[in-house]
Amino acid sequence: MRKRRMTVTSQDVAKQFDLSxxxxxxxxxxxxxxxxxxxxxxxxxxFVPLSSLTPETMPEDPxxxxxxxxAPCYISGFTAAEYWELTEQIFNTVVVYSTRPQRRxxxxxxxxxxxxxxxxxxxxFGTKKIWRNNIPVLVADPHRTLIDVLDNPELGGGGRxxxxxxxxxxxxxxxxxxxxxxxxxxxxRGAIFKRLGFSAESWGAVTQEWLSQCKEHVSxxxxxxxxxxxxxxKILTRWRLRINLPLxxxx
Numbered sequence: 001m002r003k004r005r006m007t008v009t010s011q012d013v014a015k016q017f018d019l020s021x022x023x024x025x026x027x028x029x030x031x032x033x034x035x036x037x038x039x040x041x042x043x044x045x046x047f048v049p050l051s052s053l054t055p056e057t058m059p060e061d062p063x064x065x066x067x068x069x070x071a072p073c074y075i076s077g078f079t080a081a082e083y084w085e086l087t088e089q090i091f092n093t094v095v096v097y098s099t100r101p102q103r104r105x106x107x108x109x110x111x112x113x114x115x116x117x118x119x120x121x122x123x124x125f126g127t128k129k130i131w132r133n134n135i136p137v138l139v140a141d142p143h144r145t146l147i148d149v150l151d152n153p154e155l156g157g158g159g160r161x162x163x164x165x166x167x168x169x170x171x172x173x174x175x176x177x178x179x180x181x182x183x184x185x186x187x188x189r190g191a192i193f194k195r196l197g198f199s200a201e202s203w204g205a206v207t208q209e210w211l212s213q214c215k216e217h218v219s220x221x222x223x224x225x226x227x228x229x230x231x232x233x234k235i236l237t238r239w240r241l242r243i244n245l246p247l248x249x250x251x
Contacts, residue, residue: 004135006059007044007068008037038110041069046110062112064135066096069109070116073098074127074138077115077155078165080145086168087161095155097140097148099124117155126183142169143176147183150195159226159245166195167250170203177206181213190219191227194241198225201239202250215239 013024028045031037037045049060059065063075077095081087093106093113102116126144129136140148146169149156156162169175177200184192197214200206215238222235224242233244 001047001050004133005047005068006061006065006135007040007046009044011043040109041107044069059110059112061132061135061137062094062110062114063132063137063139065110065112066094066114067135067137070096070098070100070102070114072100072121072124073116074124074140076140076145076148077117077152078149078157078161080140081149081156081165083139084142084145086142086145086165086172087157089157089161089164091157097123115155117152123187125186142172142174143179144183145169147180147187147192147196150199151187151189151192153195153226154228159229162195162226163199163245163247163250166199167203170199170205175204177204177210181210185217190217191223193217194219194223194239195225198236198239198241202247 008028010021010024010028013019013027014021028037032039032045036048038048040046046059046065066073066075073096075095076097078087078091079095082089082091093115096114096116097119098116099119099121101118105116107114107116126141126147127138128141130139146166149162149165153159153162156165180196184196193214197211197218200214201211218240222240222242224244226245229244231244233242235242
């Protein structure tokens with residue numbers, strides 16, 4: 001705990017105190033029974049905060065916990081959007097983008113629900129290191145947050161919330177159109193460019209040259225603005241995008 005770790009394993013204990021693994025495991029089991037630890041995953045235990053009155057408690061910082069359980073990873077989706085004030089909605093789930101394979105995409109650890117999205121190692125970019133309770137955490141920067149939400153609207157809270165985040169980003173005064181193109185190009189998914197171009201044309205201050213560059217990457221076929229939404233809605237041919245969400249409130 002003095003090392004600012006949030007988890008401990010029997011391997012850690014065996015190495016630190018020159019013990020056998022079975023004895024180290026027994027020590028951790030006893031500490032769990034006494035309420036000093038909570039069981040996590042893959043043989044790891046989570047420290048119960050010293051200020052806690054009960055062993056069934058949330059960790060001091062769920063983001064830091066994610067860094068230990070799912071690394072290499074970063075925080076993104078609606079969780080990062082909330083951090084960058086691109087949404088006022090509060091979510092109880094933490095969205096994590098990780099290169100590590102997971103048996104389940106939704107996991108509950110120490111009373112915190114994590115939604116884990118698997119990415120390739122090449123997808124670890126566009127992040128910012130921040131410090132929370134003196135623990136380093138990687139979070140998607142505002143531009144990568146938007147790209148991730150446009151790529152996978154479900155992890156942005158759904159189609160309607162994706163529009164809220166995109167609208168807030170373009171109106172924030174901190175939009176970086178060129179960086180967005182760079183990020184989208186590194187992911188190489190045409191549907192991102194469709195939603196990116198549509199959102200920029202609707203609410204951003206971008207040039208015709210920028211829009212032309214964006215259109216060059218648009219994939220063939222018609223994609224839905226909200227992938228999980230209706231199959232109905234007018235088709236915006238220049239972006240090859242079916243507008244299956246109401247847009248009146250953003251006019």
